[in-house]
Amino acid sequence: MIKAGIIGGAGYTAGELIRILLNHPDAEIDFVYSTSQPGKAVSTIHQDLAGETDLKFTDAINKEADVVFLCLGHGNSKKFLSENQFSDNTKIVDLSTDFRMSGDHEFVYGLPEFNKKEIQSAKNIANPGCFATAISLAILPLAKTGKLKDDWHVNAVTGATGAGTSLSETTHFTWRDNNFSSYKSFGHQHLNEIGQSLKKLQPSYEGEVNFIPNRGNFSRGIHATAYTKYEGSLEEASEIYSEVYKDAVFTHLVDGELHLKQVVNTNKCLLKLEKFDNKILVTSIIDNLLKGASGQAVQNMNIMFGFEESAGLKLKANYF
C-alpha cells in the first residue's frame, strides 16, 4: 500500500481522486490538504462520502508520501512546489496546466496511450487537460503514422464540472439548464499541449487545429468531433487506430453509435471513425473528471508504481 496525498482537496478533481483512492487496492489516502477546510470531515464537502470515510482535511503535509496529487488552480502548482518540498522518493502528479509544456522541469506529459514508457520511469507527471485528452486521443494516431496533411476541424462540448467549483453565471442552474453556448473559439488553452503532441509525433505537420469549445447542459463529460482531409480508406484508418490502441486499457474503437453517457463515470475513451468523401471524422468521448483528470491521474500513478494499470479504475458507468 502506497501512501497518497492530495493537495487542494475541496475541488471536483480532488473529490474524484478521493472517491477512487478509497477503493484502490494498492494505495491509501494519507492526507487531504486544504487550507480552507482543515479539521473538517471530507464528507462535509464531498457529501456522497457520508458513511464511507472518517477522513478529515488537514493543513499538514506528509513530506514522505509516496505520491502527491496537486489539484490546484492553474499557476498555483508551481507556486506550491516552490514553497513546499517533498522527499526525493515522492512522485508528483500535477493536474494543472503548469508543467504540460516541455521546458525546464522534470515533468512527463501523462498521456499513457502515447507516453507509457516515459511515464513508467517518470518522477513527476503533468496530467493532460480534459479537452486535450479527448482531442489528442482522436487525432494523434494519424500524426504517429505521419499521415496528417491538412487542418483539423474540432468541435467539442463539455459539462459544467469543467468550469470548476466556483460559482459563476454560466454555471448557475437557471442559466445552464436547457442551454447551449460556445466560448474561447480558436483560442482554448489546451491547444498548446495538443500542438506539442502533434509536433512530437509528426514534426513536419504544419496544419492548424481549429477548435470550438461549447458548454453543454450536463455535468460530466466531453463529446468531441474532429475531421480532416484524409486520402486513405476507412479500413486503413481503422487499422492505424487499432494498432496504436491495441494495448490501451481504457481507449477503444467502437463500431456502433457513440453517445456521451457510454463513458460517464468511467475512465474510458471511446472512439469512432467514419469516412465521408475525402474526409475522416473521429468522434471521441470521455468523462472530463476521470479520463480527463483524476482517473487519468490514478492511471499514471498505477503505471509509475507498476500496479495493474486499471487498479482502482474498474468503475461502474452511471449510464442513465
Place this chain on the structure above:
Amino acid sequence: MIKAGIIGGAGYTAGELIRILLNHPDAEIDFVYSTSQPGKAVSTIHQDLAGETDLKFTDAINKEADVVFLCLGHGNSKKFLSENQFSDNTKIVDLSTDFRMSGDHEFVYGLPEFNKKEIQSAKNIANPGCFATAISLAILPLAKTGKLKDDWHVNAVTGATGAGTSLSETTHFTWRDNNFSSYKSFGHQHLNEIGQSLKKLQPSYEGEVNFIPNRGNFSRGIHATAYTKYEGSLEEASEIYSEVYKDAVFTHLVDGELHLKQVVNTNKCLLKLEKFDNKILVTSIIDNLLKGASGQAVQNMNIMFGFEESAGLKLKANYF
C-alpha cells in the same frame, strides 16, 4: 396607456415584468430602476430582449408613474417606500413579503380569485408568494364553503428561479442538475399568508397546513399536492371548486393528467381533484415567476386599472 415603473430591475421577477409589459396593450414601461446598473441597456441583463428594446436601467424615479412594481428583496420594500415617495395617484404592487400580512398599512392581498373586489378599488397590492399562490388556490375553496375540518398535508416542488438570481450552492448547475432535495420543512415563510387566508374564509378552522417544500431540477414552475380528510363526494367537491373559479380567467379545473409543463411560461393555475377513501387530493400547478409573481402582479394591475384581466397575459406556453 398607463406608465409603469419597475424598482429593482435586475432580478428574475423584474425581467418577467419587462417581458410582459413590453407587449402590454394598455401599459408602457416608464422606467426600470436599478442602483447597480444605471445607464446599462436592459438587454445586457435580460439578454433574451436583444433586438426588442432599447430600454436602459436608470437610477431616477418618476414619482408620477401610474403604477410601480417593487421587485426588491424581502424587507426592502418597506425600506424603499419609507425613503421614496410617489404621487397620491400612483398605485404600488409589491412583490415581496413585506405587506402580505394584514396590519397597519394600505395593501390589499392580491389573490384575484378570492379578493377581486378589494383589488379593484385598491391603492396598493401585496402580491402573493409563489408557493402561497399554488397552495392557496388548491385549498381555499373548501375553506370558503366552511368544509375544512382536518389538517392539510402539502408537498410542493419549485424550480431554481424560486431561489433568486444570487449564486448559491443549491443553484449551482453541478449540484442541482438531476438532483432533488427538501428544505424548510414545516416552516416555510409562505405558511403565514396561507394561514391568514384560511382564517379569513373559515374562521373556525383549527387545522394545520403541514408543508414540505422541495427543490426540483428545473428552472420554472411549482407542482403541489395537497390532501386532507373530506367527507363529501368528488362530485360535490368539483362543484365547489367550479363555482369558486367560474369567473377565474387563469385558474381552471381539469379532468385529465396534470403535469407541470402545462403551465410553464403562462399565467395559469391548473387544478385537479381526486378522492381516495375519506381523503381529497388537490394537485395544483403554476409558473412560479408568472402566476406566482410577475404575471399575477400584472393581473392585479389590470384589475386595478379596469383593463381586460388577461391583457398582456395571453402567453404562449413553452410546453417542451
Place this chain on the structure above:
Amino acid sequence: MIKAGIIGGAGYTAGELIRILLNHPDAEIDFVYSTSQPGKAVSTIHQDLAGETDLKFTDAINKEADVVFLCLGHGNSKKFLSENQFSDNTKIVDLSTDFRMSGDHEFVYGLPEFNKKEIQSAKNIANPGCFATAISLAILPLAKTGKLKDDWHVNAVTGATGAGTSLSETTHFTWRDNNFSSYKSFGHQHLNEIGQSLKKLQPSYEGEVNFIPNRGNFSRGIHATAYTKYEGSLEEASEIYSEVYKDAVFTHLVDGELHLKQVVNTNKCLLKLEKFDNKILVTSIIDNLLKGASGQAVQNMNIMFGFEESAGLKLKANYF
C-alpha cells in the same frame, strides 16, 4: 380575420401553430385536421391549452380556408395535395421538405430575410427546415455580397423536439438526459436547401458546407457555429450583415455573448460575428419549432396577407 386550417394537427409544429394562432389578431383557426384524433378536444393532445380553447380535431376539411398549414411528415404533403383540393384563393404553407427544392411546382421558399418580395406575392410557401434556417441566416449574407470563397465548417445542436413526436431510443428520457451525440454527419437533408440558396445568391460559389448535426439534451432550440476563410475585416462583415438584416423583424446581430435560451420560445434569430486570423465565425441561434418551423410559417402567412410581419409573434421568451 382570415380563416386558417391546420393539416396533421397532433404533432409539435401543429401544436405551436395552434398556440400562436389562438392569439393572432388577424387570423383564426378554422379547423385542425387529424385523421387519428377526430372529435377529440385539441387540449387532450396539446395539454397546455387546457382552459384556453374548446377547439376539437376534425376529419373534415374546409376547402375555402384562406390559408392551410401542412404539418405532415416529409413526403406526405405532396400526397395530401394530390388527394385534396383547396379553392383557388387558398394559400398553402407547407412545413415539410416536399417543395423546398425548386422544380415543377408553385411553392416559394419561405425565408423572409432573403425572399420577402416573392413571398408577398406567393400563392404557396415551402417553409424552410429548422437547421436550414439557422445555418442559412448565418452564412447567406456573405454569399449575397459574393464574398464566399472557401468551405464552411458548421456544427449545430438541436433539441429533442427536432426529432418529432414519435417515440424512439434517442428521445427516451433515460437516454437523452445529460447525453450528447452527433448524427447524419456531412449528410443532413437540409444541406440541399442551403446549397440551393447559396447558389442562387452567389452562383460562382463552389465551396462545400461541412455540417455535423448533434443531439442536445434539451427540448427546444438550435445553436449553430459556422466558420469559413474570410479576408475582410470584422467591421466590413458587420456592415454586410447589418445591411442584409436592416429590415428583418426577427433576425438581429448582437455584440455580447450568445446562448441558446435567449431565443427559446420566440421567433427570433440572433447572430454573432467574430474574426480569428483569416477566419470568420458566425454563431446563430433559433427556436427550432418557431423560427425553425411554425413561427416562420406564421411570419410567411403575415407577409402573404399583408399583416404586420410580427402579428401574433411577439412572444415572451421562456428564458429560464
Place this chain on the structure above:
Amino acid sequence: MIKAGIIGGAGYTAGELIRILLNHPDAEIDFVYSTSQPGKAVSTIHQDLAGETDLKFTDAINKEADVVFLCLGHGNSKKFLSENQFSDNTKIVDLSTDFRMSGDHEFVYGLPEFNKKEIQSAKNIANPGCFATAISLAILPLAKTGKLKDDWHVNAVTGATGAGTSLSETTHFTWRDNNFSSYKSFGHQHLNEIGQSLKKLQPSYEGEVNFIPNRGNFSRGIHATAYTKYEGSLEEASEIYSEVYKDAVFTHLVDGELHLKQVVNTNKCLLKLEKFDNKILVTSIIDNLLKGASGQAVQNMNIMFGFEESAGLKLKANYF
C-alpha cells in the same frame, strides 16, 4: 467464484447486474438469457460496456448456475419458474413483485437491514421494490420498537429509469425534461410489501401509509420524505435508528443536508431525522436501480453465499 445467470437481460436492472458482476471478486457471469437478443453482444444493448466484455446474450440456460437473477416483468417470474427448472442448489433472486408477499412459496423478503438472518439461510429471495426500500428503511425502525401510533404521510419522487425501458409518453424526453407530475396516489403497488413489513414488526399498528409517488426529471434515484406523529425526542429517535442500523453496511444516518445525488450510482441509503413539534420527519434517498433493485440483489447474493456484504458494491458515486 460462483456462477451467476441473469434472466431477462435487456432491461435496466439486468444491465446494472451485469455492470456490478463484471467486477465482482467472488462471482462471475455464466449467462445472460434473452429471448429477444440471443447471439448479440451484450454491449450492443448496454452500450457503456463497449471495450469491457465480449459477453453475448443467449437463449440457453445453465440449470446448474449457483445463483440466478430474474429480471422479468411483474407476473413473469412465476411463469418463468413454472416453465424452467434449476438445480436444487441454485439460489434464485427475483426482482419482480411476484414473491414479495408471504404465501405458498419459499422466497424470503430480501431487505437485509431487517431480515439478514433469514437471508443468510434462504434458498430464494424476493428482492424489494425501489419505493418500498426507500420508504421501509425510513419508517420501519419506529415499528421495530413499537413506537408507531399514527398515519404516515409519504411523498417520494423517482427517476425515469423507474418506468423501465419501454418507450412511453411520460418517459419521452420532450415530455419529461423540466417536468414534474404525480401518479398512482394512495394506490402504489409497493404499499403492500411496506404494510407487510410494518405488521410483522409492530402487529398492533393500525395506521395508514399515505403515499404520493412523483415522476422527477432525472434518470436515477428516489427521494422520499415521510412524517408521522411522534412523541419522543429527536435524540431518542436518533438512538433508535442508530441502533437498528448499527451493523448496516449501506444504510446510514446523516446530520447534514440530504440531497439525492449523494447516493446516485451507489448502493447506499442515507437517512435524515428531524423533529417538528409533535412530528418526526424522515428523509430517505437511494438509487432506485441499485439499493432499489440490482445493488440490493447482489447484496442479498453476498449474504446468502457468505461473501463480504459489500463485495462488488463499493461503487464510486457519480455525484455530479
